[in-house]
Amino acid sequence: MNVVHSGSRDFPDCLVLEMDKNSIADIFRDVGVLLELKGENAFKIRAYQSGARTLESLEEELSVLIAEDRLTDVKGIGKALADKVCILHGEGVLPFYEDLRASVPDGLINMLEIAGLGAKKIRALYEALGVDSIEKLEKACREGRVASIAGFGAKSEEKILIGIRNREVYSKRHIWWDAFEVAQSILEGLRKLPAVKRAEHAGSLRRGLETVGDLDLIVASADPLPIMNWFIRQKTVAEVTAIGETKSSVRLHGGLQADLRIVPEVQFCYALHHFTGSKEHNVLLRQRALRQGYSLSEWGITSKSEEDGERECGFDAAPESEKELFEFFGLDFIPPELREGTSEIEEAENPPLPNLIRNEDLKGVFHNHTTDSDGHNTLEEMVEMAERIGWEYIGIADHSKASFQANGMNEGRLANQVESIRELNQSGKYRIHVYTGVECDILPDGELDFDDDILEELDYVVVSVHSSFSQSREAMTSRIIKAIEHPSATMLGHITGRVLSRREGYRVDQEKVIDAAAANGKIIELNANPHRLDMDWRLWRKAAEKGVLCAINPDAHSADGLCYYRAGVTAARKGWLKADNVLNTWTRKRVSEYLKLG
DNA sequence: GCCGTTTTCGGCCCGACTGTTTTCAGTCG
Numbered sequence: 001m002n003v004v005h006s007g008s009r010d011f012p013d014c015l016v017l018e019m020d021k022n023s024i025a026d027i028f029r030d031v032g033v034l035l036e037l038k039g040e041n042a043f044k045i046r047a048y049q050s051g052a053r054t055l056e057s058l059e060e061e062l063s064v065l066i067a068e069d070r071l072t073d074v075k076g077i078g079k080a081l082a083d084k085v086c087i088l089h090g091e092g093v094l095p096f097y098e099d100l101r102a103s104v105p106d107g108l109i110n111m112l113e114i115a116g117l118g119a120k121k122i123r124a125l126y127e128a129l130g131v132d133s134i135e136k137l138e139k140a141c142r143e144g145r146v147a148s149i150a151g152f153g154a155k156s157e158e159k160i161l162i163g164i165r166n167r168e169v170y171s172k173r174h175i176w177w178d179a180f181e182v183a184q185s186i187l188e189g190l191r192k193l194p195a196v197k198r199a200e201h202a203g204s205l206r207r208g209l210e211t212v213g214d215l216d217l218i219v220a221s222a223d224p225l226p227i228m229n230w231f232i233r234q235k236t237v238a239e240v241t242a243i244g245e246t247k248s249s250v251r252l253h254g255g256l257q258a259d260l261r262i263v264p265e266v267q268f269c270y271a272l273h274h275f276t277g278s279k280e281h282n283v284l285l286r287q288r289a290l291r292q293g294y295s296l297s298e299w300g301i302t303s304k305s306e307e308d309g310e311r312e313c314g315f316d317a318a319p320e321s322e323k324e325l326f327e328f329f330g331l332d333f334i335p336p337e338l339r340e341g342t343s344e345i346e347e348a349e350n351p352p353l354p355n356l357i358r359n360e361d362l363k364g365v366f367h368n369h370t371t372d373s374d375g376h377n378t379l380e381e382m383v384e385m386a387e388r389i390g391w392e393y394i395g396i397a398d399h400s401k402a403s404f405q406a407n408g409m410n411e412g413r414l415a416n417q418v419e420s421i422r423e424l425n426q427s428g429k430y431r432i433h434v435y436t437g438v439e440c441d442i443l444p445d446g447e448l449d450f451d452d453d454i455l456e457e458l459d460y461v462v463v464s465v466h467s468s469f470s471q472s473r474e475a476m477t478s479r480i481i482k483a484i485e486h487p488s489a490t491m492l493g494h495i496t497g498r499v500l501s502r503r504e505g506y507r508v509d510q511e512k513v514i515d516a517a518a519a520n521g522k523i524i525e526l527n528a529n530p531h532r533l534d535m536d537w538r539l540w541r542k543a544a545e546k547g548v549l550c551a552i553n554p555d556a557h558s559a560d561g562l563c564y565y566r567a568g569v570t571a572a573r574k575g576w577l578k579a580d581n582v583l584n585t586w587t588r589k590r591v592s593e594y595l596k597l598g
Numbered sequence: 599g600c601c602g603t604t605t606t607c608g609g610c611c612c613g614a615c616t617g618t619t620t621t622c623a624g625t626c627g
Contacts, residue, residue, distance in 0.1 A: 043610055047599035078600050116616085118625050153618055203627085216627080242626095244615055249626090259627080261614090275627075279611095286611065291603085297612070 021055045021062045024088045027097055028052035028081070034100045036119035037108050051081045053280060057342045057538065061511075062089060107133030113171045114163035115241075124149060138164050169255035173211035175500060177530030177567050180205060182256060183215050186234065193230060195223040197265050202275035208337045208570035210500055210533045214257035216275045220268035231260045266318035267299055273322050274298035280341025281334075288329055288345060301328070337573040354578050359569050361579040363587060364432075365562065366395035367439060367462050367493060367525060367553030372417050373398035374406040376558040379420060379434075385559035387432040392588045394562075395435040396421060397462045400449040402441035406466070411454055414438060418457065433588055435459040435595075439493055444468040446482030448489070455488035460595055462525065462553075464493030465506065473507035480508060481516040490595070491523035491551050491583075494534040502531070510539055518546040523583055526575075528568025529555045540575025551583045 032048040054076040058065070065071050066089055071082040088094050111122045111134055125131045128149045129140050140146050141157040141164075163170070183201040190199040196219055200206070203216035221227055228248050232240045241257070242249040249259045263271045274282060275298065289296040294303055319325050323333040332351035338344040347353055369375030370382055377385075379396060386394035398417065399408035409417065418436045425434055437460045441449040448455065448463060455461050463483045471479065483489055495513060496505025517524050524543065527534045532555065535543070540550065552568035554561055572582060579585040583594070 041599080044599045046610080051599085076600070080599055116625070120624060151618070151623070155617060159617090214627090242615055247614055249615085277627085279627080283611075295611090299613085 019088045019092045021058055024062075024085055025052040025055040027088060027094065028055070028084075031097060031100060033109060033112065033119075034104050037104050037112075037123060038100075039120070039123055047076075047078075047081070050076050050280070053341070055085070057340070059343075059542070066090075105132040107136070110134055111137060113167045114160060115166070115170050116159050116163055121151075124151065134164055134167075166251075166255070170251070170257070172255055173213050173501060174254075174256050175530050176205065176208065176210055176212055176533075176570070177564070179212040179215060179256060182236070182252065182254075182258075183217070186215070186217060186231075186236075186258065189230070189234070190217065190219055190227065193227055195221045195226050197221055198268050200272055202272055203277065206276045206336045207278060207339055208574050210530075210537070210571065212256075214259060217258060217260045218268065218272050218275055219260065219262045220265040221262050222264060224262040227262055228260070263298075269319045269322055269325055270296075270300050271298045273325055276336050276339060278340050281339040281344065284341055284345050285329065292329060294329075296329075335573065337570065338576065340574075354576055356573040357569055357577050357579045357582055357585065359566055361582070361585040362391065362552065362565055362569065364391040364393035364395065364435075364584050364591070365528075365553050365556070365565055366435065366437060366460065366491070366551050366584060367397045367527070368394065368556040368562065369398050369439075370396060370417075372413060373403070373409055374557060379417070379424065381559050382556070382562070383424065383430055383432060383434055385562050387430050389562060391432060393433040393435060393591065395437045395460060397437040397439040397460075399466075400438055400440045402443060402449045403439075403466045408441070408449075409438075411450065414450070414454065435591075437462060437490075439464050440489075441466050442479060442483040444471065444479065446479040448483060448486055452488060458488075459597055460490035461488050462491050462493045463489045465497055469497060469506040471506070473509060476506055477509040477512050480513050484513070484516050484522050485520055489522060491525050492517065493525050493553070494527040494532055494555070495524060496534050496536075498532060498534050500531050500533065505534065510535065514539065514543045514546060514548055517543075517548045523549045523551050526550050526552045526568050526572055526582075527555050528552050528564045528566075528571070529561075530564055530567040533567065533571045537571045537574035540572065540577055544575070544577055544581045549583050550577055550581050553584075 028048045029052045032045045035045045035048065054074060058074070065074065066086055071077055071085060072079060084094055084096065108122050108126060111117055125137065125146065129145055131137045131140055137160065141161050144157065146152050146157045146160065147154050183205055187199050187201060190196050198220040200218050201215060202218050203214065205212045205215060219227060224245060228243065231248055232243060232250055236252045237250045238253045239251040241251055246263065247259065247261050249257060251257055261271060261275065286296050289301070294301050326333050326348065331345065331348040332353050334344050334348050334353065335356055364386070368382055370377065370379045375398070382396065383394060399406040401408045401410045421434045421436050424430065436458050438458055439462045440455065442463050442465045443449060444467060465480065480492065484492055495510060496508055498505030514524065524535055544550065550572065552565055552572055554564035554568065556562045556564065583591065
């Protein structure tokens with residue numbers, strides 16, 4: 001859990017900072033967890049959890065909503081939550097939250113990381129044995145004291161000890177790219193089994209979330225047993241955690257959990273939709289179904305009208321696809337990437353939804369490295385791979401000299417590289433065109449790492465931050481905006497510098513940077529390295545509406561790394577982007593015109 | 599704590615699986 005400390009703890013009184021919506025959302029999540037541990041009403045807990053999500057996906061500026069007293073107009077924010085948002089936003093500290101935190105030992109919160117332990121069991125352990133830390137829990141299990149509590153037994157102790165041993169690797173989220181590869185390999189195996197009619201992955205992986213907690217696999221079959229047996233015997237399975245007639249769960253080597261659900265073919269679409277989620281999307285669709293007189297579940301649709309009683313209804317035959325399912329409720333097909341419970345259902349009422357960008361729309365990429373800086377493959381090897389992928393063009397943007405740690409190029413080496421690229425283009429050896437670029441460091445004061453006359457010689461310039469990550473939010477924001485305003489800057493690389501599950505991004509006001517990019521007609525990169533996916537998908541829709549153009553860039557440091565563009569396309573789809581919003585779906589002719597190349 | 603075409607109270611998604619129990623509570627998704 002992400003325990004947030006309010007402003008008063010981290011800063012002296014004179015420096016209390018205005019709290020942004022994401023920090024407030026984190027606090028609401030904590031409140032949810034703490035209330036759970038105190039045994040509060042489950043719906044109250046849900047209200048805080050959904051309040052957190054609502055805040056994060058606010059379309060309007062939080063400060064505007066507060067100033068105009070319109071917070072309670074937002075669905076999911078009532079008076080109680082609105083009051084707490086106002087206090088946190090203005091004062092950075094919330095006595096209600098501080099008191100709640102003080103009333104629950106920190107150790108109980110950590111115990112939630114143990115698989116199979118939820119709030120109720122943790123409370124029971126605390127009340128019966130005074131266990132308030134993982135260390136004490138482990139000791140109690142080893143001494144056989146846990147089995148003596150009502151509702152616990154010998155197996156509980158064993159499972160808790162396993163959970164404690166594995167909690168780090170089990171609680172870790174996995175990069176989408178890695179999870180996708182694992183899922184594809186299992187799906188391929190499943191689809192070869194004679195008993196399998198259909199097989200798909202679902203969950204956050206199918207929705208294209210940047211990280212994935214576990215794999216959800218949905219299979220249609222009338223004969224589950226041989227499929228379950230095949231599944232739990234895979235070499236990648238480290239442990240079988242549940243096995244039943246319709247559902248089995250395994251823990252794979254590496255810590256990823258995989259759940260397999262087997263349903264009759266007539267229920268496949270319902271199950272696929274249900275387990276794709278998100279939970280919030282499902283709640284909204286079910287509410288819509290109820291308003292139309294139906295009840296929707298993973299098993300099907302039933303009529304709720306009194307004269308009908310409760311009976312199966314809806315389709316004469318089982319729906320073949322999710323498209324039919326959405327159509328039944330008067331909606332356009334909602335691609336999985338959009339199912340985050342924001343506004344996709346309202347928008348699907350008035351078809352069509354935007355025609356989202358696809359992998360095959362890309363005609364090239366711009367931010368790639370070669371052995372001239374810190375790449376693993378030569379210029380020609382990169383170009384060969386790009387040609388094999390089928391693109392029309394590729395841009396090379398190696399590091400500039402300030403990125404010493406990445407073997408950044410000085411003026412002379414850059415000039416040599418440009419010369420090599422021009423010769424390669426002229427040689428006719430490859431069908432694909434190579435654009436000359438650079439990933440030019442944004443120095444701590446916002447100046448660029450090369451002089452104007454050097455940059456003007458290039459086809460395009462990616463500007464990125466690679467140093468002084470600890471600058472204040474204000475300093476970093478003006479630093480990046482200054483770089484964007486530079487006449488030679490074409491696009492901004494990785495806007496926050498985040499590395500998923502490893503490093504937070506540097507502090508920067510992304511909204512202001514987006515506005516600056518829009519005002520100056522500059523591109524923002526969607527860095528498609530699966531560990532980055534930066535700028536985040538949550539910001540793209542609004543950025544595109546403001547007229548900001550996107551470039552999906554693999555930031556490839558090897559020829560294979562070019563394939564990361566797929567992760568970028570998935571993130572772009574989550575950001576509601578269409579092909580035309582993305583520079584590198586344009587033809588070479590249109591790109592060259594945009595870059596004002598003769 | 600939120601919400602309202604059943605609107606200020608009463609409902610809020612619900613089923614599979616496990617372990618401990620002898621009919622069910624807790625966890626998970």
